[in-house]
Amino acid sequence: MMRSGIQKLPQNGFNIYQLLKPRNFSLSARNCDNLRPKTAILMLNMGGPQTKDQVGDYLHRIMTDREMMQLPFQDTLGPYIARKRTAEVQKKYEEIGGGSPILKWTQLQGSLLCNRLDQVSPETAPHKSYVGFRYVTPFTEDTIKEIESDGPERVVIFSQYPQYSCATSGSSFNSIFTHFNGKKPNKNIKWSMIDRWPTHHLLVKTFAERIKEKLAEFTDDKRDDAILLFSAHSLPLKNVRRGDSYPSEVGATVNAVMAELNHCNPYCLVWQSKVGPLPWLEPFTDDAIKMYAAKGKKNFVLIPIAFVNEHIETLHELDIEYCHDLAKEVKVEKILRAAAPNDHPLFIDAITDIVDKHLKGNQKINPKFLTRCPHCVSERCHKTRCENISKIPSTTGISTTEDNYLDIKYNKSFESVPQSTLNVTTTPINKTFTKILSTSNSMRPTKQFSRPFKNPFITPANLIDLQYCRMMIESTTEATSAMTEPPILAATEPITTTTLNEVTTEIETKMPETTSTTFVVEPKAGTLSSTTGSFSHPTRLDEITKKFTTSHMTTTSSTTTTELLTPMKVVISDDVTFLKVGTYRGSNESNEYQKTYFIPQRFRGDWLTAKVTCKAFEMELATFETLNEFTSFQQLWEDSQFSKNFKTTFYLHVDGITKTPKSPDDWYFTKNGRKVPFKMPWLTGEPSFAKNVEYCLSIGKKSSTDFLQFNDTICYSNRRVYHFNSFVCQKIDFVF
Numbered sequence: 256m257m258r259s260g261i262q263k264l265p266q267n268g269f270n271i272y273q274l275l276k277p278r279n280f281s282l283s284a285r286n287c288d289n290l291r292p293k294t295a296i297l298m299l300n301m302g303g304p305q306t307k308d309q310v311g312d313y314l315h316r317i318m319t320d321r322e323m324m325q326l327p328f329q330d331t332l333g334p335y336i337a338r339k340r341t342a343e344v345q346k347k348y349e350e351i352g353g354g355s356p357i358l359k360w361t362q363l364q365g366s367l368l369c370n371r372l373d374q375v376s377p378e379t380a381p382h383k384s385y386v387g388f389r390y391v392t393p394f395t396e397d398t399i400k401e402i403e404s405d406g407p408e409r410v411v412i413f414s415q416y417p418q419y420s421c422a423t424s425g426s427s428f429n430s431i432f433t434h435f436n437g438k439k440p441n442k443n444i445k446w447s448m449i450d451r452w453p454t455h456h457l458l459v460k461t462f463a464e465r466i467k468e469k470l471a472e473f474t475d476d477k478r479d480d481a482i483l484l485f486s487a488h489s490l491p492l493k494n495v496r497r498g499d500s501y502p503s504e505v506g507a508t509v510n511a512v513m514a515e516l517n518h519c520n521p522y523c524l525v526w527q528s529k530v531g532p533l534p535w536l537e538p539f540t541d542d543a544i545k546m547y548a549a550k551g552k553k554n555f556v557l558i559p560i561a562f563v564n565e566h567i568e569t570l571h572e573l574d575i576e577y578c579h580d581l582a583k584e585v586k587v588e589k590i591l592r593a594a595a596p597n598d599h600p601l602f603i604d605a606i607t608d609i610v611d612k613h614l615k616g617n618q619k620i621n622p623k624f625l626t627r628c629p630h631c632v633s634e635r636c637h638k639t640r641c642e643n644i645s646k647i648p649s650t651t652g653i654s655t656t657e658d659n660y661l662d663i664k665y666n667k668s669f670e671s672v673p674q675s676t677l678n679v680t681t682t683p684i685n686k687t688f689t690k691i692l693s694t695s696n697s698m699r700p701t702k703q704f705s706r707p708f709k710n711p712f713i714t715p716a717n718l719i720d721l722q723y724c725r726m727m728i729e730s731t732t733e734a735t736s737a738m739t740e741p742p743i744l745a746a747t748e749p750i751t752t753t754t755l756n757e758v759t760t761e762i763e764t765k766m767p768e769t770t771s772t773t774f775v776v777e778p779k780a781g782t783l784s785s786t787t788g789s790f791s792h793p794t795r796l797d798e799i800t801k802k803f804t805t806s807h808m809t810t811t812s813s814t815t816t817t818e819l820l821t822p823m824k825v826v827i828s829d830d831v832t833f834l835k836v837g838t839y840r841g842s843n844e845s846n847e848y849q850k851t852y853f854i855p856q857r858f859r860g861d862w863l864t865a866k867v868t869c870k871a872f873e874m875e876l877a878t879f880e881t882l883n884e885f886t887s888f889q890q891l892w893e894d895s896q897f898s899k900n901f902k903t904t905f906y907l908h909v910d911g912i913t914k915t916p917k918s919p920d921d922w923y924f925t926k927n928g929r930k931v932p933f934k935m936p937w938l939t940g941e942p943s944f945a946k947n948v949e950y951c952l953s954i955g956k957k958s959s960t961d962f963l964q965f966n967d968t969i970c971y972s973n974r975r976v977y978h979f980n981s982f983v984c985q986k987i988d989f990v991f
């Protein structure tokens with residue numbers, strides 16, 4: 256499906272030529288480069304690649320922008336991830352017509368804005384708009400040079416993000432102030448800025464109109480039930496914890512729009528476009544559609560609420576991935592996407608009013624902008640707000656000294672925050688989590704860890720490694736050859752049981768079409784017993800998966816069917832290799848056994864350190880207790896049957912089986928107080944096999960707030976074959 260935001264430019268029944276008709280100086284100001292504008296409006300935005308060729312550089316810039324992302328070894332890791340991601344992102348841009356329409360829309364909006372400003376504010380005319388992008392041409396720094404050479408009296412830096420985030424608007428503003436650092440500014444040009452406008456009444460009206468346009472397309476009987484899903488680009492929770500105002504500002508826009516609409520419909524604020532493995536603001540837009548659909552809601556309007564023009568996330572993610580693909584998958588009746596404000600006349604009125612009021616007012620800068628987030632540890636933010644900003648000549652009657660007063664006051668209050676609060680010193684570990692999370696966001700210099708760590712499990716090195724592993728794990732979508740590093744593993748791998756061959760033969764006899772089985776056997780589950788093997792077969796797997804999915808979900812309870820979520824996907828990167836870190840011996844009533852732990856090689860320390868560190872970040876760590884388990888896992892991953900349809904990424908921790916009951920009747924789900932037996936079909940249906948079968952279920956969670964994940968396990972009397980037919984359930988009581 257091909258979409259192009261550019262093709263949509265003339266829609267909306269709005270004749271832009273009416274606005275562009277010549278009026279005194281205004282048109283010439285924009286068409287004749289030689290004419291000096293009195294007022295320049297610098298439209299700030301992130302930008303998007305206009306051609307496929309720009310995608311690589313664009314991603315490179317995003318990934319190396321420390322305000323947008325904080326990665327360990329960012330200078331190396333950022334470009335690496337950008338390269339890995341380029342082809343995938345290029346494909347998306349191809350599908351929306353070859354490039355991002357942000358530039359075209361911003362130019363049009365700027366032009367319409369200046370025409371209107373010339374009318375409503377002749378004293379500051381002629382106005383001329385300029386575009387300054389953060390990650391792609393025209394770069395803000397180049398545009399500033401252009402403005403300076405045009406020599407206006409006044410420049411208004413106008414953020415095109417209605418809601419402020421340090422990751423977006425903050426990054427753009429900081430880049431401007433960094434640009435001015437060390438330069439001699441032209442004292443004749445006065446600068447001021449508009450950093451946010453989330454609840455401007457005309458912006459709110461524009462969104463309301465965009466929604467009404469779509470509601471009008473529903474039949475009368477369906478219209479009132481349509482759920483309005485306000486979808487905003489998500490934000491990492493670490494940014495939220497730091498105090499980023501974006502979530503509350505987006506919420507403010509949504510509330511104002513709903514008030515404007517007299518709360519005519521049910522609605523929900525949802526978040527889209529998560530990047531990377533860390534937790535971001537939820538609920539995600541696609542999950543919300545799925546879950547509402549599962550609850551019988553079938554009509555939706557998606558409203559992009561945090562961006563003022565079409566871009567890849569409206570044209571691809573919302574239109575193609577959700578309104579088309581997902582809607583089909585979850586059998587939505589009608590789902591429409593409201594257009595972005597684009598060139599809606601009310602929107603042009605909105606930006607005109609914002610700039611006009613700004614020009615007539617005397618606030619050159621929002622005090623909120625000068626006050627950093629409560630948990631901000633960014634040196635750049637500090638420098639920008641306390642030093643660089645005061646180097647830009649102000650535009651209003653306020654003297655530079657007074658302007659500096661704001662900065663100095665702020666500066667002092669910042670300095671008075673004891674830096675020691677940034678150190679992680681406390682135990683027990685639970686208490687340290689929050690601090691670690693809130694202070695490890697930016698790539699802090701190691702000196703911030705200068706105080707000794709009392710918790711022996713968390714070391715700066717491991718924190719950095721952890722982040723590194725996360726990024727690496729997330730950044731690739733295919734299992735790679737580096738995973739086959741097993742020589743080290745093979746050499747040290749203990750075989751925990753003597754019955755391996757026996758079981759292999761047995762299974763191969765029972766399942767003759769099986770050409771590849773990988774599993775490990777171990778003594779019957781007892782204390783500390785855990786999963787040690789996998790079953791995998793390229794052709795049978797599909798069949799088995801089908802059988803499992805249907806029989807589980809339909810025979811256990813019809814209501815659970817609707818709560819089946821995406822199965823797991825395990826992503827392993829070529830940079831994460833595994834290392835043996837420990838072996839221990841144990842015994843249960845009938846056997847002795849030995850286990851060996853493997854952890855990602857980059858972790859320093861033992862497996863416990865790795866585990867505890869991961870726990871601190873609520874991340875599961877892939878640990879493989881035996882070589883066989885490791886190889887099985889790898890095979891499973893490589894098996895396209897398993898990987899092709901999976902959308903969710905998380906980390907696999909093959910964890911212990913909770914209990915091995917004696918018979919299937921010993922455990923069951925409860926649903927509405929009713930006991931629902933969990934009937935496990937045996938893979939071959941062989942009665943002779945079935946008589947010794949015991950059933951197991953391992954339960955895991957990827958984070959404390961996440962859904963339970965169930966792993967089916969079948970035990971044959973004294974051995975267990977584990978396979979990865981995992982699924983995720985919600986709201987099910989499990990009773991042993």
Ligand SMILES: C=CC1=C(C)c2cc3[nH]c(cc4nc(cc5[nH]c(cc1n2)c(C)c5CCC(=O)O)C(CCC(=O)O)=C4C)c(C)c3C=C
Pocket residue numbers: 301302303304314317322323324340344355356357416420422423488489490491494501530561562565566567568
């Ligand atoms: C308007 C709000 C946005 C916030 C907040 C935001 C935060 C944010 N974004 C990334 C990483 C990426 N964003 C990317 C594209 C992108 N981001 C926004 C908006 C916000 N981002 C838009 C409108 C776009 C698309 C622009 C276009 O080309 O049309 C990308 C690149 C695309 C991709 O790789 O998927 C990345 C990467 C982070 C890490 C972040 C918060 C910290």
Ligand SMILES: [Fe+2]
Pocket residue numbers: 488528
């Ligand atoms: Fe983004």
